[in-house]
Amino acid sequence: MGKTEYKLLKGNEVIAIAAIRCGCDGYFGYPITPQSEVMETLMELKPWETTGMVVLQAESEVASINMLYGGAATGKKVFTSSSSPGISLMAEGLTYLAGAELPCLIVNVVRGGPGLGTIQPAQSDYFQATKGGGHGDYRLIVLAPASVQEMNDFVDLGFELAFKYRNPVMILSDGMIGQMMEKVRLSPEKPRWTDAEIEERYGSWTVKGKPSTRERHIATSLELDSAKQEKFNLKLVAKYAEIAKNETRYEKIMCDDAEYLIVAYGSSARISQKTVELAREKGIKLGLLRPVTLYPYPTKAIRDLLPQLKCVLAVEMSTGQMIEDVRLAVNGKVPAEHYGRVGGMIPSPEEVLNAVENLIERNKK
Amino acid sequence: MTTQEMIKPENLVYSRTRVLTDNVMHYCPGCSHGTVHKLIAEVIDEMNIQDKTIGVSPVGCGVFAYNYIDIDWLEAAHGRAPALATAAKRLNPDRYVFTYQGDGDLASIGTAEIMHACNRGENIVVIFINNAIYGMTGGQMAPTTLVGQVTATTPYGRNVEINGYPLKITELIAQLPGTCYVTRQTVYNPLTVRKAKRAIRKAFENSMLKKGASFVEVVGTCSSGWKLTPVEANQWMIDNMFPEYPLGDMKDI
CATH class of the missing domain: 3.40.50.970 (Thiamin diphosphate (ThDP)-binding fold, Pyr/PP domains)
Structure with missing residues (x-):
């Protein structure tokens, strides 16, 4: 080593x-x-x-x-x-x-x-x-x-x-x-x-030249027989389900007692992590759920937090894309909104905190 | 001596190469693809490189080449075969890598990929079938369609004011320093079939000599697209295609 x-x-x-x-x-x-x-x-x-x-x-x-x-x-x-x-x-x-x-x-x-x-x-x-x-x-x-x-x-x-x-x-x-x-x-x-190592680990599928001992390998996405193509599409669906089961990754920060939740990935998660600190200093019980895999999406992780949550803010440097997956997870149970800066502008932690406070305020009534 | 007495293994002078599969080809009667497939398969067989050859099939009539030549294949997106071949060869330099492309695939949508792969001097073989029409989609204009030629998208004939000129891509390819062998062949009679086979064999041999890309154009017929009988299509090719696309080697280093 x-x-x-x-x-x-x-x-x-x-x-x-x-x-x-x-x-x-x-x-x-x-x-x-x-x-x-x-x-x-x-x-x-x-x-x-x-x-x-x-x-x-x-x-x-x-x-x-x-x-x-x-x-x-x-x-x-x-x-x-x-x-x-x-x-x-x-x-x-x-x-x-x-x-x-x-x-x-x-x-x-x-x-x-x-x-x-x-x-x-x-x-x-x-x-x-x-x-x-x-x-x-x-x-x-x-x-x-x-x-x-x-x-x-x-x-x-x-x-x-x-x-x-x-x-x-x-x-x-x-x-x-x-x-x-x-x-x-x-x-x-x-x-x-x-x-040899690839074949040992992942099976014999590579296009390397056909020895007489096996059928030819073809890397293709073409299938003109509709019934076969449908079967292939369903095979992919099963594979994606398997990936979702095994590979969904996320990180939870200060979520144990959180009443309010930010969902953010990448740069926005780094910024929001600071926002959580700032919120906690002010006594706001804010947590952060950071999806590490965006596909598969940590839908269940968000859903499991819902009983303790009052509202959710998706923070993303977009006009609102990931919020759609957040809303699918939340499924109308609590208010879920988007906050973001766009065009290359990066939000500050204070700005995100402000958005959180506004969201809390709006949902008090 | 009776016919039955003549049919003995020691009298055998020709048999179908084992590198062709038993699948029935989907090509139309009179089409050149089947002949060129057979030549490639024979070359692979004679060079004994079936286990070292990777083919890249195109989008177009040749898309199902992988059903007929019994080797490992990559099926590329339209025009991208030279990019696939570039990586396959660079990552597996001990393998023979060839692309099989039609005129729409190579000379229209894949112009950038073929020019740059050839210009980089990739040690690959390119087999280019030029029949001056899009066969698979039903006979539309190709970049190599002749001036005045009637197709589904030039119903009044190719008009240079609207459609520009037939693209002599092989002449352009021959200018590139990354190519070592650029030739134009055809396969309409036994003599030209034998010549084309020699060209394909030379191209495959070159690919292990680190001399750069070898490019073999085969001027072929598309009797269905041209709306001619196979016999008429051969004559039309001789009369119209060969003056525009003259046969022979353009470069052999």
Whole structure:
């Protein structure tokens, strides 16, 4: 066992370092602000000379996501990173990857939209990440880091979940987490998997060249027979249910005696954590529920708190996207509202506290 | 000697390659796809690389190539096959990786992917079927459709003022320093079939020599899309396609 290594790093930089250390086989990406440090860091570290990891600047996000398809189908740990407009371009590839049940990791360092929008942080890609983004009935597993440490940890976790369920995994970060620097405990170095190890762990499905001893492997999302396609769609539904059962992750802060609850992920959760402290100083029994997985969503965790709650505030740097899932969980039992800043503006803890107090006031009557 | 006496294993001069599956092909009578599939399968068989070959099938009539050639396959989104092949080959450099693409897939929606994969010098094989029409969707205009050619979306003939010009993408590809072998072939008679097979074999061999991309265009027929009998389609191709798309090697390094 090597000694634990700590470093002061940007969220984007640690994504690159964590990927190399966890035995990633390939990165394919296209520059876009505010996440270009991911590829820049990889290029500087030249992992092809040490672990053999391939790093390639593609001609577009469309190409990068399809390179993930090509790499993932051969059983390799591959990932890409981008920011909102680039993820829109990848939407096609995402749905094909989900349809062909291929494991891969996509990092979205979200910026404000719509369109070119802004290069500043936002959380306005929640719908795109959790409800599909591309066409057809599919889901990504979505992890929402709230620190640079989690940017590090979720790379390895993301690959683990991607291979376990043969499904694309997205790390839904934002420009704040991507750009800010924090102390990080680096993950232990793991060797890249051999073909034999992948087969041993995950079975024989990779597209590597057909030996005479087995039928050919085909990575495809096409099925023209409606009855078969329906069967496949239902198989995906069962897989997503299994993921929801096993992989729903969340963190509860000061929830034991909470009468009021903030639900927030990522940057908004970091800000709201301070809001909880401020509220407690004023005697307001405020708690924070932080979804760590946005898909699957911690619906039950919110529902279980309802008997003790008077109202719920969803805080998100959007005009109100995650609030829809909060309301589904709350199901009309208590008032649930949204508070957010948009366009790259970041709310302060005091501002969020003010929103909480206003919500409490309005619901007194 | 009777016919029955002649049918003996030692007299066998031809048999279907084992790398083709038993599936009945969905291609129309007179279509060139089946012939090109057979040539690829024969090359894989003769080079003994079935267990080392990864095919990437397109969107278009060739989408089901994976049902016919008995190897491992990736099925790509429309036009993206070269991006899939890029990663498959870079991550598995000891594998033979080829894309199989039609004119809509390669020369229209996938123009960026094919140009950049070839320009990066990816060590892949590209088999490009050019029949100047969209077969699978029912005979619409392709980027390679000839001026004046009638299709479902050019019912009065391709008009350059509206539709621009036939795209000679293979000539463009030949200009790219990342390519080592660029050739245009056809498969309408035994002589051209044999030549096309030699070209495909050379392309596969090149892909292990780290010389860059090998690109084999095959000018083919689409009798259904062209609304001609298979025999008429061959003659129409000779009379109209070959003047626009002349056969032969453009580059061989």
